[in-house]
Amino acid sequence: MQFKRCVCGKSISSARNLCAKCLGLYGREPANWPEWVRYSAYDIQREWNRNRRHDELMVIDDTQVDDRWPHERGVGAAWDYILEEMV
Ligand SMILES: [Zn+2]
Numbered sequence: 001m002q003f004k005r006c007v008c009g010k011s012i013s014s015a016r017n018l019c020a021k022c023l024g025l026y027g028r029e030p031a032n033w034p035e036w037v038r039y040s041a042y043d044i045q046r047e048w049n050r051n052r053r054h055d056e057l058m059v060i061d062d063t064q065v066d067d068r069w070p071h072e073r074g075v076g077a078a079w080d081y082i083l084e085e086m087v
Contacts, residue, residue, distance in 0.1 A: 005044050006018050007022060007040040008022055014052075018037075
């Protein structure tokens with residue numbers, strides 16, 4: 001899975017810390033986020049990094065890495081992608 005979670009539970013791309021809505025609410029600068037947002041985002045990032053390392057180890061035995069474009073993964077993934085790109 002190439003998506004991680006926003007602090008609100010929405011799927012976001014791995015390059016982001018917050019979804020479009022939360023970015024609108026809290027801004028792009030982590031220093032200005034409410035404390036719980038910062039803690040949650042850092043927690044999610046830490047978890048993401050751990051899964052990411054796990055994924056990389058798994059790649060040795062698993063060639064089925066999902067490198068398709070979002071629109072090839074289904075309407076849900078494509079829509080998430082479109083929403084994220086609108087930020
Ligand atoms: Zn969010």
